[in-house]
Amino acid sequence: MTSSSAPTVRENGTGTPLVLLHAFPLPARMWEVQLERVPGPAGDDARVIAPDQRGFGAAPLGDPPPSLDTAADDLADLLDSLGVERAVLAGLSMGGYVAMAFARRHPGRLAGLVLADTKATTDTDAARANRERIAAAVLERGSVDLLLEERMAENLLAPGTDPELTDAVRQMIAEASPAAVAWAQRAMAARPDSLDELAALEVPAAVIVGELDTVTPLSEARMMAEALSDAELTVIPAVGHLSSLEAPETFNAAVRALLKRVK
Numbered sequence: 001m002t003s004s005s006a007p008t009v010r011e012n013g014t015g016t017p018l019v020l021l022h023a024f025p026l027p028a029r030m031w032e033v034q035l036e037r038v039p040g041p042a043g044d045d046a047r048v049i050a051p052d053q054r055g056f057g058a059a060p061l062g063d064p065p066p067s068l069d070t071a072a073d074d075l076a077d078l079l080d081s082l083g084v085e086r087a088v089l090a091g092l093s094m095g096g097y098v099a100m101a102f103a104r105r106h107p108g109r110l111a112g113l114v115l116a117d118t119k120a121t122t123d124t125d126a127a128r129a130n131r132e133r134i135a136a137a138v139l140e141r142g143s144v145d146l147l148l149e150e151r152m153a154e155n156l157l158a159p160g161t162d163p164e165l166t167d168a169v170r171q172m173i174a175e176a177s178p179a180a181v182a183w184a185q186r187a188m189a190a191r192p193d194s195l196d197e198l199a200a201l202e203v204p205a206a207v208i209v210g211e212l213d214t215v216t217p218l219s220e221a222r223m224m225a226e227a228l229s230d231a232e233l234t235v236i237p238a239v240g241h242l243s244s245l246e247a248p249e250t251f252n253a254a255v256r257a258l259l260k261r262v263k
């Protein structure tokens with residue numbers, strides 16, 4: 001990641017390195033509550049690191065072809081630059097896809113894994129075509145308005161979510177750049193199935209899902225938890241796709257429980 005006026009990486013706490021990988025098309029800012037509270041009351045239970053991923057927030061997009069492998073290698077470079085050899089990765093949705101790509105490409109650097117509101121299976125042909133439709137449309141229009149309408153309509157958040165949170169999510173989506181949205185859509189469309197990689201992992205894992213998540217539903221979470229050799233599944237009641245934002249206390253408790261298993 002190159003430097004810019006705004007930070008591309010947020011950090012708080014000391015202890016076990018925990019990297020939080022944000023969802024599409026949000027920035028690392030979505031992890032504010034986790035950055036503040038996961039390190040614990042004395043701030044020494046975890047070194048929480050939340051990077052803006054390529055193209056989002058303040059991170060430049062660059063010009064490599066779209067691939068989640070590139071995003072996973074960005075993360076390995078980031079760990080190198082921070083002097084971190086092994087880390088626990090926690091990815092929500094697209095962040096989970098990147099965490100699985102990292103597990104495939106850099107398995108020795110993974111100390112534990114949190115997969116939240118994500119899935120290990122590939123896209124259907126229809127989902128891939130839909131991603132390409134969105135990528136082409138945002139590039140042609142030079143605006144992410146179409147994505148904003150469609151994403152919010154997809155029940156990213158559970159019905160009845162606090163309007164302030166809904167507005168904050170809208171704002172974060174509106175800030176995404178069309179080029180980054182197109183790149184990430186194409187990268188996600190090309191991702192392989194990761195169930196075999198999950199089955200081969202020996203590190204402690206946690207799978208977290210909002211009960212009302214319709215984007216990456218409970219059935220997908222169960223599949224990942226069953227594939228992993230040492231996983232605990234947390235289903236958060238009355239919560240949608242963005243479980244870390246909708247139910248931060250429950251989410252953080254599940255992450256902190258995983259960190260204890262890693263120590």
Ligand code: MLT
Nearest residue numbers: 023024092093094095215
């Ligand atoms: C996300 O929240 O990161 C996206 O819903 C992932 C996806 O589009 O598959």
